[in-house]
Amino acid sequence: MPESLIRFHNVRKAFGPLVVLDGMNLSIERGMVTTIIGKSGVGKSVLLKHLVGLLAPDSGEILIEGKALSAMSRAELREFRRKVSYMFQNMALFDSMTVYQNIALPLEERTKLSRSQIQDDVMERIAALDLGNIAQRYPSQISGGMKKRVALARALITRPEVILFDEPTTGLDPIRKKHVHQMIAQYQQKFGFTAVIVSHDIPEVFEISQRVALLDQGRILFEGSSAEVMASGDARVQQFISGEEDEGASPLEA
Amino acid sequence: MSIQPVSAFSPLAWLGRSAIGYTSGLGRLGIFLGYGLFSIFKPPFNFRRFLDQVYFIGPKSMFVVSLTGLFTGMVLGIQGYYALSQVGSETVLGAGVALSLIRELGPVLTALMVTGRAGSSIAAELGIMRISEQIDALETMDINPMRFLIGPRFAAAIVTFPLLVAIVDVVGIIGGYLTGVVLLGINSGTYISHMEHFIVLRDVTDGFIKTFVFSIIVALICCFKGFNAHTRSGSFGAKGVSYATTSAVVNTSITILLADYVLTSLLMR
Numbered sequence: 001m002p003e004s005l006i007r008f009h010n011v012r013k014a015f016g017p018l019v020v021l022d023g024m025n026l027s028i029e030r031g032m033v034t035t036i037i038g039k040s041g042v043g044k045s046v047l048l049k050h051l052v053g054l055l056a057p058d059s060g061e062i063l064i065e066g067k068a069l070s071a072m073s074r075a076e077l078r079e080f081r082r083k084v085s086y087m088f089q090n091m092a093l094f095d096s097m098t099v100y101q102n103i104a105l106p107l108e109e110r111t112k113l114s115r116s117q118i119q120d121d122v123m124e125r126i127a128a129l130d131l132g133n134i135a136q137r138y139p140s141q142i143s144g145g146m147k148k149r150v151a152l153a154r155a156l157i158t159r160p161e162v163i164l165f166d167e168p169t170t171g172l173d174p175i176r177k178k179h180v181h182q183m184i185a186q187y188q189q190k191f192g193f194t195a196v197i198v199s200h201d202i203p204e205v206f207e208i209s210q211r212v213a214l215l216d217q218g219r220i221l222f223e224g225s226s227a228e229v230m231a232s233g234d235a236r237v238q239q240f241i242s243g244e245e246d247e248g249a250s251p252l253e254a
Numbered sequence: 255m256s257i258q259p260v261s262a263f264s265p266l267a268w269l270g271r272s273a274i275g276y277t278s279g280l281g282r283l284g285i286f287l288g289y290g291l292f293s294i295f296k297p298p299f300n301f302r303r304f305l306d307q308v309y310f311i312g313p314k315s316m317f318v319v320s321l322t323g324l325f326t327g328m329v330l331g332i333q334g335y336y337a338l339s340q341v342g343s344e345t346v347l348g349a350g351v352a353l354s355l356i357r358e359l360g361p362v363l364t365a366l367m368v369t370g371r372a373g374s375s376i377a378a379e380l381g382i383m384r385i386s387e388q389i390d391a392l393e394t395m396d397i398n399p400m401r402f403l404i405g406p407r408f409a410a411a412i413v414t415f416p417l418l419v420a421i422v423d424v425v426g427i428i429g430g431y432l433t434g435v436v437l438l439g440i441n442s443g444t445y446i447s448h449m450e451h452f453i454v455l456r457d458v459t460d461g462f463i464k465t466f467v468f469s470i471i472v473a474l475i476c477c478f479k480g481f482n483a484h485t486r487s488g489s490f491g492a493k494g495v496s497y498a499t500t501s502a503v504v505n506t507s508i509t510i511l512l513a514d515y516v517l518t519s520l521l522m523r
Contacts, residue, residue: 052394081396092391096379109298109397158395 003066005030005162005194006051011060012218013046020046022218023060028211033188033195035205035226037240038215044198045089047215048164051196052086053077082110085160089167089198091151093139100126100135103153110158125153129183144171152180156187165197169205177201181208202241203230214240286404286478287470293398293405300406307410311372315418319367323422326359327351327429334430335438344438348445349452351430352423356453356461360423362514365468368418369506373476376407377502380480381495389481404481408473415469416462423461460521467517468510475506 004027013021020043028034036044049055050062053069062069064080072080093102103125107118126135129149134142139150148168155163165184169177181201185208188195199205206212206226214222214229214237222229222237229237330351338344380403383389392399427449435442479502480495489497 054390054393078396081394084394086391086394088387088391090387092387094383094388094391095386106395106397109402110395 004028004063005065006196007063007066008047008050009061009063011050011057011062013043013050013055013057019218021057024215024219026213026220026223028194028196030194031192032210033185033197033208034211034213035197035199035209036213036215037199037202037205039240040200042215043218044215045166048086048166048196048198051162051164052084053081082158083161085155085158085163087151087155087163087165087168089170091139091147093147093150093154095139098136098138099131099142099150102139102150103157106154106158121157122153125157129153145173145176148172148176148180152183159191160193162194162196165195165199167198167200169199169201177204181205184208202243206230216240282482283474283478286481287474289400290404290408290474290477293400294409296398296401296405303402304406304409307406308414310375311368311407311410312414312417315368315371315414316421318371319364319418319422320425322363322367323355323360323425324429326363326422327355327426327431328433329429330354330359330426331430331433331438335434335440344440345444346448346452347430347434347440348427348447348449351434352427352449352453353457355423355426355430356457358461358514358518360419360426361461361464361468362510364415364419364422364465365472365510366507368415369472369476369503369510373472373506374499374503376473376476377480377483377499378495380477381483381498384481384483385491385494399481404477407477408470411469411473412466415465415472419461419465463521464514464517467513471509471513472506475509476502478502479505 006028008024008026011021011024012019024047026036026047036047038044046055050057056070064072067076069077069080094105097105100122104118104122107113107121111118113121123135126132129152131146131149131153134146139147142150148171152165152168155165168184169180172180181204184195184197187193188208197205197209203226206229209226212222212224212226212229213220216236222232222234224232229241232238331347334347334350334354335344338347338350380389383403389399389403392402431442431445434440435445479498483494483498484490486494486497486501
């Protein structure tokens with residue numbers, strides 16, 4: 001079996017006394033859309049942040065094509081980072097730059113493309129994401145849904161090999177939600193990138209996912225195809241998919 | 255390695271913790287300074303971003319520093335006249351005003367005013383960028399935040415401070431002229447000729463050595479506090495930014511006054 005693109009091996013991460021990832025194992029295959037589901041606050045974003053170097057595991061290893069991140073040289077790490085785009089849950093748009101400047105920034109800073117080439121690329125994304133009329137506005141002047149699309153455009157602009165989507169559709173109306181899902185699927189097919197999506201849109205997100213992993217109590221409780229998740233006999237998986245509460249859990253904890 | 259609390263009431267443990275805290279803080283500040291200065295020269299350069307910062311620190315501070323210079327010069331004119339007339343030497347007022355401004359008050363007051371105006375906004379802007387994950391976003395895009403955010407601010411401070419100080423010095427001397435000559439009636443020729451006679455190039459270079467050091471202090475502490483707004487224990491979000499901004503202004507101001515004393519002692523030898 002070929003080595004997975006990304007493999008979490010026994011990863012443990014704690015913030016003070018709070019253990020978020022507790023010996024977690026997960027494989028992310030090249031060219032596939034892997035969706036990570038799980039309750040809010042269970043550590044899904046923490047998992048993604050390990051891949052972009054914002055967090056480092058307390059113990060365990062993250063292997064990129066079999067090579068541990070911790071054993072990589074600085075140059076190798078940079079090379080890997082350049083292949084990865086991360087779409088933040090809160091978008092993290094640069095609020096003193098216009099929408100256009102936000103999307104163009106990775107190209108301006110990291111490539112040697114000419115100004116007109118950058119403009120062409122950015123305008124293409126802006127058109128694809130239906131952002132034409134707000135290109136010169138600032139993030140504080142546009143709606144939450146538009147911000148999501150701008151963040152998506154910024155993540156796609158460098159044509160990365162791996163894109164990590166942290167709740168890309170939260171806060172969008174059902175039509176936009178579907179549109180964003182379709183767009184991820186469409187771009188994924190077009191460019192063949194590997195996508196890791198953290199999402200709560202169950203079961204909609206399953207339509208575009210080839211692999212689904214359920215994170216609970218610091219470990220991957222279930223890993224399989226969308227169909228396998230839906231058909232899983234595991235009570236905890238079914239409980240999560242159907243949105244039922246834990247017995248005795250306070251409604252506020254959900 | 256985490257430091258285990260020995261006892262909440264052990265003064266020795268408290269002393270040790272504080273000493274380690276301050277020393278490691280200073281170490282981080284030193285490293286930040288090194289990276290900050292290094293990142294000025296790290297390609298690719300973005301002249302536009304540098305100019306934006308120059309405009310923000312320089313021209314936008316001109317009004318406030320000119321006013322400071324004007325009133326300081328005017329007060330120096332009156333106070334200097336009063337003091338010098340006690341010993342019958344009011345004719346050297348021009349030299350007194352100019353020396354005080356060029357050697358001392360110009361650099362110090364400019365640094366303090368720019369700290370209040372531009373330094374506080376630098377700390378607040380970087381603090382907000384930090385808590386809203388914009389700095390993290392830069393890192394994930396493989397854009398070095400030090401080069402992107404800190405380098406241009408360091409460079410702009412180093413370039414603009416001497417110019418602002420020069421303006422304060424000149425406006426202050428004019429202020430002294432207004433009160434000393436126009437209001438109190440000293441001969442205008444005497445005011446200017448004594449100034450020319452007593453001030454040597456050394457006074458000007460000493461003033462600019464101070465200015466250079468102050469520009470680094472302002473850029474360093476304000477950038478450092480904003481950039482690390484999230485690391486302050488017990489303060490999160492907007493409160494973290496507000497603490498960072500306050501502590502940037504207070505720490506910068508105190509450091510400027512402290513450095514001023516040290517520099518004056520060294521330069522006067």
